[in-house]
Amino acid sequence: MATVSLTPAKKAARSTVALKALMAVTGLIMLGYLIAHMYGNLKVFSGRASFDNYAHHLRDIGEPVLPHTGLLWIIRVVLLVSVILHAYAAIALWRRARVARGGTKRYVSPKARRGVQRSYASFTMRWGGVIIALFVIYHLLHLTANVIAPGGAAGSPYQRVVNGFQIWWVVLSYTIAMIAVGLHLRHGTWSALTTLGANTSAAARRRINALAYVVAAVITIGFLLPPFGILLGLVK
Amino acid sequence: MNITLRVWRQPNAETEGRMVTYGVENVSEHMSFLEMLDVLNERLTLEGDDPIAFDHDCREGICGQCGVVIDGQPHGPLQTTTCQLHMRSFADGAVIDVEPWRAEPFPVIKDLVVDRGAFDRIIQAGGYISVPTGSAPDAHATPVPKTDADMAFDAATCIACGACVAACPNGSAMLFTAAKVTHLNLLPQGQPERYSRVAGMVAQHDEEGFGGCTNIGECTAVCPKGIPFETISFLNRDLLGSLIKGNR
Amino acid sequence: MTEDNVVVDSIDADSVYVEGDPVMDTKAPGGPIEQRWDKRRFSARLVNPANRRKLSVIMIGTGLAGASAAATLGEAGYSVKTFCYQDTPRRAHSIAAQGGINAAKNYRNDGDSIYRLFYDTVKGGDFRARESNVYRLAQISVEIIDQCVAQGVPFAREYGGLLDNRSFGGVQVSRTFYARGQTGQQLLIGAYQALERQIAAKTVEMHTRHEMLELILVDGRARGVVVRDMVTGEIETHFADAVVLASGGYSNVFFLSTNAMGCNVTATWRAHRKGAYFANPCFTQIHPTCIPVTGDYQSKLTLMSESLRNDGRMWVPKRGEDKRDPRDIPEEDRDYFLERMYPSFGNLVPRDIASRAVKKVCDEGRGVGPSGLGVYLDFADAIKRLGKRAVEAKYGNLFDMYAQITGENPYETPMRIYPAVHYTMGGAWVDYDLESNIPGLYVTGEANFSDHGANRLGASALMQGLADGYFILPNTINDYLADGPFDKVDASHPAAVEAVEAVKSRIDKFLTTNGTRTVDSFHKELGHIMWEYCGMERSEEGLRKAISLIRDLKRAFWADVKVLGTNEELNQALERAGRVADFFELGELMCIDALHRRESCGGHFRAESQTPDGEALRNDDEFAYVAAWEFAGDNAKPILHKEPLVYEYIELKQRSYK
Known part of the structure; x- marks a missing residue:
């Protein structure tokens, strides 16, 4: 990974720890976005006008300092860069780890394959990340770009959401994705904060883990409320 | 008690290894695991x-x-070293799988013996305080708060056995590296080299081919000395500090 | 292999050795004792820093004494090559020392001083150590603590941030610095880190998994070693201007001891066979507080730190037939034997005295546990007085260790303990400079016959190892190296060729004997003989018997040992075979030494020489000397050289801890 001529400080800047910090920061940026996104989604319960108004308003936040849709584009760019860096770091670390652990067939013994104490969520980070990435593409094509339109295309964002989530398999696909997000956040939040140095004691560890559970639960449930609300006919 | 052992046998680094089965009879529950292997070897x-x-x-x-x-567990079912594991931890008739540490930076030398020289090289990259013999001030010249001294001690009890690497799904030696960084960087004597130490050791850790830490904690769950998990956060903080300060 | 020229009946002290000329320590300066070390440092010739790089030193062993010396010599600019049999220098058995390290800091203001540490050590050693050496050790003790603290050794501290102290056996002041129950580990890691720093700086070249098998002498000087690469089996030669042995003690001659499995005498024994005197081999320390033996499969004994005696009380039932659960035995039926026998020191008497007291009560049939070889070490009072938490804070890791090994909870039931071989005060003879009688061969740490006399006080081994390594050797070896660099030697030198051949033919002999018994079975049998006849109590008759048994067993070993495999691989049985072969020869010399020393002193207790109440009775008129043994050949009687011990400062007295 590092070339021979680098000083230790430069190697340290390219080290696994630095990569992990990059993952942590980009992950937390995306988490921040998810919280805002979830807040917006919940407006679907306030009715079409409120939701569409909110969706529209996103485009003119910051005006007149920023041009129309300026902030949105800034957010989009930051997110895109975050996603790319997050994925880059993930792939680099995954490849390193695969070699370091001594191949995929590590221990012959079939016992203790699940490890000693590790959480289920920690197993899901890598394939969970891939699922989430695929889902995000599908999601953008569906609700942002209006390319895929299960239940019928519509000009109104509210209508697009309602059209889509009246179909059970659309809700199912979102549910699976949100569970993947929840698991990813369960370990990811904990791991990001630890990587950034917050795991300072056993008590801190308990607090960070509790926080990670709360974040994962809030995000998962928060995102699933609108689809289920629509599917169950609470939102029309 | 009678047990069955399935042991990894590998004549040398170049030859492929395999699991070989041996029966061991009349094992006393007071025997240590290694004494049981002694009896088998005799x-x-x-x-x-x-x-x-x-x-x-x-x-x-x-x-x-x-x-x-x-x-499948480094040092076996108890959180202790292999030599301190006793046969009372196993049931009569148990089938026990015994394998060497597995990690790319720990090549097998023979059977269950691996080369852990990578650890020494990580220490060489900064795991010390530069104090030539004879140049030390009086021991009481610098008081150390007890809490810092105790935490440094907890980290310093690492015995470099390598179980953390063997348990880590990423083959990371972060707990080993972090234990030393925490020990030295917590003490006032370690401050002058604080950031060059962490940068050097982390760089060497990666150079040796160990993987990155994903904060899963398997290392601390098998560590026979109970090196605290927070040492890794401590290392992370100091490494980020060294990057910000732009040392060397 | 050995052709005996003595039959069993005639084995007595005079027929198994011959006496040679006295040996003198020519380097120790005279004058006031507190100035001697300064005088010697001043008279020792120096080496110009620019010339040091051209001078090379070989270091065998990287424990406290070896790692600290190698690091210090490396810092000074010499070219150092170090060798250890472990996979990294950080594993040397110094790591297992639990209790602490003494230093005459008088931080407690309890009347301690360099002079008192000197006095305690000479007295504790039962007046069989050199005054000059011990005084220097006490002086240097102060610097050691400074050095280690600066290196980041996390000694125990108090809330004010200053260092904590505790007291240890044989003394009445608190001068022991400690890092929980892992002081040896922390000090060794400090030295190890200093060594690794020099390895990184390329002043030291480290060879792990290498074992020294022969010393190479050229023109009477120690100039190199033959080592075996334990992974590939390659027999290598290495040369230097001086050779230092820091290879530890030889307790494993007893098979069961508190030493690591790999500890061995081979380095010093090979040097002994090449002419280095071996001093006081029978002075071995039996540590009173170890976990008792449970079965014949047992491979080692585990020490419980002496510090436990600060709060634990040793007792046995008053009547041997009292087999009740210890918790059910009322106070009036218990015999707190140390407190009864030694009211002023109580449970804190020196190790040799405590061990013998334990043996005595067990011999009376009052021992406890399945084997009857054990006494209780009870913390019930301490827990009542201080609370469980305080006891846990002080001794938690020791209690855990005990529980792990025995499966019993020492917070609930008293520990059971029994003495075990722990340390060897004897070793290669060295002068004040730590140089053996072979020019250019230095010996440090436990490997030399050291400063402890006939018994070592607790927390003094770490002090001596580090004093030798950090401060003494680096200030004396320059006097020898000032004459260097010596003529270049390489593997083609006849002395090297011969040494390599000797090593190879020995290995070949092990591999081709293909007998019927394993190396370990011989080692265990040797250990039984040594423990039985050359252990806590020795007698004329027993020692004679032991010598003859050892000779028979040695013959059987060379004719019937079974070592499989080849040299060109990691072959652990082959490694052990070489070590055990040397233990036979050492064991015999230990018995000869014990036989010739017809007095009791420190750890050497001769049944024939005791006071009316069973205490060790010295004979200063005849035995106030160091016994330095010269190897005279495989079948020849060893030659005894006496170095008289002169006491100018401390009056020779019968030790009393009553």
Whole structure:
């Protein structure tokens, strides 16, 4: 990974720890976005006008300092860069780890394959990340770009959401994705904060883990409320 | 008690290894795991079979030389060193799998013996305080808050056995590296080299081919000395500090 | 292999050795004792820093004494090559020392001083150590603590941030610095880190998994070693201007001891066979507080730190037939034997005295546990007085260790303990400079016959190892190296060729004997003989018997040992075979030494020489000397050289801890 001529400080800047910090920061940026996104989604319960108004308003936040849709584009760019860096770091670390652990067939013994104490969520980070990435593409094509339109295309964002989530398999696909997000956040939040140095004691560890559970639960449930609300006919 | 052992046998680094099954009879529950292997080796020798090579030395859990993966867990079912594991931890008739530490930077030398020289090189990259003999001030010149001294001590108890690497799904030696960084960087004596130390050691850790830490904690769950998990966060903080300060 | 020229009946002290000329320590300066070390440092010739790089030193062993010396010599600019049999220098058995390290800091203001540490050590050693050496050790003790603290050794501290102290056996002041129950580990890691720093700086070249098998002498000087690469089996030669042995003690001659499995005498024994005197081999320390033996499969004994005696009380039932659960035995039926026998020191008497007291009560049939070889070490009172938490804070890791090994909870039931071989005060003879009688061969740490006399006080081994390594050797070896660099030697030198051949033929002999018994079975049998006849109590008759048994067993070993495999691989049985072969020869010399020393002193207790109440009775008129043994050949009687011990400062007295 590092070339021979680098000083230790430069190697340290390219080290696994630095990569992990990059993952942590980009992950937390995306988490921040998810919280805002979830807040917006919940407006679907306030009715079409409120939701569409909110969706529209996103485009003119910051005006007149920023041009129309300026902030949105800034957010989009930051997110895109975050996603790319997050994925880059993930792939680099995954490849390193695969070699370091001594191949995929590590221990012959079939016992203790699940490890000693590790959480289920920690197993899901890598394939969970891939699922989430695929889902995000599908999601953008569906609700942002209006390319895929299960239940019928519509000009109104509210209508697009309602059209889509009246179909059970659309809700199912979102549910699976949100569970993947929840698991990813369960370990990811904990791991990001630890990587950034917050795991300072056993008590801190308990607090960070509790926080990670709360974040994962809030995000998962928060995102699933609108689809289920629509599917169950609470939102029309 | 009688047990069945499935042991990794590998004549040398170049030859492929495999699991070989041995029965061991009349095992006393008071025997240590290594004493049970001694008994088996005595028998193998008399039968003309090559005895199983395994690393061990002090047999009191402090030197860190012993260590095998027992039933998929480094040092076996208890959180202790292999030499301190006793047969009372196993049931009569148990089938026990015994394998060497597995990690790319720990090549197998023979059977259950691996080369952990990478650890020494990580220490060489900064795991010390530069104080030439004779140049020290009086021991009481610098008081150290007890809490710092205690935390430094907790980290300093690492015995470099390598179980953390053997348990880590990423083959990371972050707990080993972090233990030393925490020990030295917490003490006032370690401050002048604080950031160059962490940068040097992390760089060497990666250079050796260890993987990155994903904060899963398997290392601390098998560590026979209970090196605290927070040492890794401590290392992370200091490494980020060194990047911000732009040392060297 | 050995052709005996003595039959069993005639084995007595005079027929197994011959006496040679006295040996003198020519380097120790005279004058006031507190100035001697300064005088010697001043008279020792120096080496110009620019010339040091051209001078090379070989260091065998990287424990406290070896790592600290190698690091210090490396810092000074010499070219150092170090060798250890472990996979990294950090595993040397110094790591297992639990209790602490003494230093005459007088931080407690309890009347301690360099002079008192000197006095305690000479007295504790039962007046068989050199005054000059011990005084220097006490002086240097102060610097050691400074050095280690600066290196980041996390000694125990108090809330004010200053260092904590505790007291240890044989003394009445608190001068022991400690890092929980892992002081040896922390000090060794400090030295190890200093060594690794020099390895990184390329002043030291480290060879792990290498074992020294022969010393190479050229023109009477120690100039190199033959080592075996324990991974590939390659027999290598290495040369230097001086050779230092820091290879530890030889307790494993007893098979069961508190030493690591790999500890061995081979380095010093090979040097002995090449002419280095071996001093006081029978002075071995039996540590009173170890976990008792449970079965014949047992491979080692585990020490419980002496510090436990600060709060633990040793007792046995008053009547041997009292087999009740210890918790059910009322106070009036218990015999707190140390407190009864030694009211002023109580449970804190020196190790040799405590061990013998334990043996005595067990011999009376009052021992406890399945084997009857054990006494209780009870913390019930301490827990009542201080609370469980305080006891846990002080001794938690020791209690855990005990529970791990025995499966019993020492917070609930008293520990059972029994003495075990722990340390060897004897070793290669060295002068004040730590140089053996072979020019250019230095010996440090436990490997030399050291400063402890006939018994070592607790927390003094770490002090001596580090004093030798950090401060003494680096200030004396320059006097020898000032004459260097010596003529270049390489593997083609006849002395090297011969040494390599000797090593190879020995290995070949092990591998081709193909007998019927394993190396360990011989080692265990040797250990039984040594423990039985050359252990806590020795007698004329027993020692004679032991010598003859050892000779028979040695013959059987060379004719019937079974070592499989080849040299060109990691072959752990082959490694052990070489070590055990040397233990036979050492064991015999230990018995000869014990036989010739017809007095009791420190750890050497001759049944024939005791006071009316069973205490060790010295004979200063005849035995106030160091016994330095010269190897005279495989079948020849060893030659005894006496170095008289002169006491100018401390009056020779019968030790009393009553």
